[in-house]
Amino acid sequence: MAYDHTLFRAAVDRRRFLAGSAALGAGVLTMGIPRLARADSPPLLVTSIRSLSNPYHAVWKVGADAFAKQMGLEHVTLVTEGNSEKGISDINAMIAKTNGHMVLNVDPNNTPDARPIVEACAKAGVFVVTWWNKPADLHPWDFNPHYISHIEFDGTSSGAYIAEELFKAMGGTGGFVAIGGIISDSASIDRRRGMLAALKKNPKITLLDWQTGEWQSQKAFDITSSWLTRFGPKIKGIWAANDDMGTGALEALRSQGLAGQIPVVGIDGIKAAVEAVKAGEFACTVSSDPYWQGGIGLSMGLEAAQGKFDPSKEPKLHREFNASTVKITSANVDAYIKTQVDTHPQIDWTNLWDRVASPITYS
Template identity: 55%
Template sequence: MKIRDFYEAAALDRRRFLIGSALGAGTLLMPGLVRPAFAEADLALASSIRSLSNAFHAAWNAGAEAFGSSIGARHAALVTEGNSEKGVADIRAFLAQHGAQAVLGVDPNDAPDARPIVEAVSAGGGFVTTVWNKPDDLHPWDFGNNYVAHMSFDGTPAGAQTAKALFEAMGGSGGIVALGGIPSNKPAIQRKAGLLEAVDANGNVELLDFQDADWDATKANSVVSAWITRFGSDIKGIWAANDGMAIGALEALRAEGLAGQIPVTGIDGTRDAVTAVRNGEMAATVDWDPFWIGGIALSLSYQAATGKIVPENEPQEHREFYAAGKLITQADIQEYWAANVEQSPPEPDWNDLWGRLDRQIN
């Protein structure tokens, strides 16, 4: 199936925008042992993500579906809706059904969730790749081959880059307000750190207020509406830790007739955000390519499940790494638009597991 077919069928963003007690059928594996490889048709693929109404995770799921289709394997979306207990329970249930045939790509709802998820998958003999969230002391190489890899993107420079783009768009000085993600999420922590670094380095910008909106557009809309009432014309720019909250902020500005007058930045590269950059309503976003993330997370786990790679034989930079993203501003939006919207990008090479590796996570 073509990439465009997935997007048209589900009205999703384009690719570039964007364990308990009952593990029944699982086979307990000792670290270091390589089990017989399964055929593609034997495997059960699943992605654990926050919400299909979230543009980032909708594109993630489209990429996961595309990868599953490419190998002829079934895929399920396990949606947490921001509930950690549900996220862990759904994965346990999936393991109880599929055991050692389970192949997972997981965005843990919160960093502590990664440990019980990884322990459950390892006990069941399945294979998992995590993205974004995990404790710093949890490492794939401590779980043999079952915890295949952890992939993330360095949010600190992204937070700083979008902040600097915001400052430039508002003329280099004035008051800003900022929207954070879930406070305990590693990406939220990093992106906030980047923002604060940029503010500290610029003596002409004042952070009027910072509030966490939990990656949620509706919460962000409510917070920004209150800020408009509270700060009025003192707000010269709005920084958001992801595109969903940035779009929520834009809706609040539109309601007051202020869209395009107060610049906004986000992070994720969703279609709505990239369009807003092109329309002059947002100053910048960062494209992580969630379509690729959804597919490559499953591909890493799948290649371990089928014996095409042996994770224990891979260097640590292949098992815990930052991938590269791209800053998009109004200065380069036309070039980006021509290459990624007007033209359909090629389908990802799902066998190129580390082609976008930036560096090992330290």
């Protein structure tokens, strides 16, 4: 059965869907959606992310598509557009449509979303990998074997690192402003915690204000423009919890001729941020390699579905971990651009655990 390789839109009435979704585990969901019979054919590869307007998730999809092409399999991308209900509903609809004959690589829109997604996958026999967001009491080994892994990147250390780099670029003194992500998002919480920890170690640095930009460039642009009017020359640096917001802040600086005079930092390693590091407008960024993320989660699901390994027999460090990152500054930006930006290296998608960095700890 062929699928649209771009974006799946559930062609069902949402209220009717929600009313019937409780029956999904028993296989009684009837919505007029054609189901895929389980057969010898490979499962459908499914990705669920927030938005393709976000450069980070756009590269994630590129990696997912590349893996699917390499495997000769079909791939569908679902987008939440920041709506948790839509994200969960679209995943459940796809489970129903495929009769569970799929694997899922998902970045839940919000922390609580992970539980209903994982529960639905486990009931339907779908192998799933989650990223970034999940409740602290939800673990892959509680849903063996189908919940393969939960993967994050140490947001506390990344938030602290970019803050320290910002403070150095500021000369170790002065005021800065900070733009956070979605308040309930675990990555946003951890990165802010790291920034505040670095601030405590630098008594000559002052946090002038912190506001949430909800991971969005335009909101960061508006917030920064307001700050430039409010604080003027008191602003000596801008800390952003992700690069999309950081580049939004940079555009606000550019509009007032201040780019390169007030350093900006962010996280994700998107192309615009990396180029800003090279131009001297960003002090640094941190890449979690969304291209790799897009493919490796699908690879884990596919290999588990094919019986190549049993997730329940893997050590806990493979089930729930922080993956490695790359710190990008003026010292290594040229090499990074040469090897990573626009020319993604050949990845061994079967090397499932090569970027395990540390266990996830919950505070």
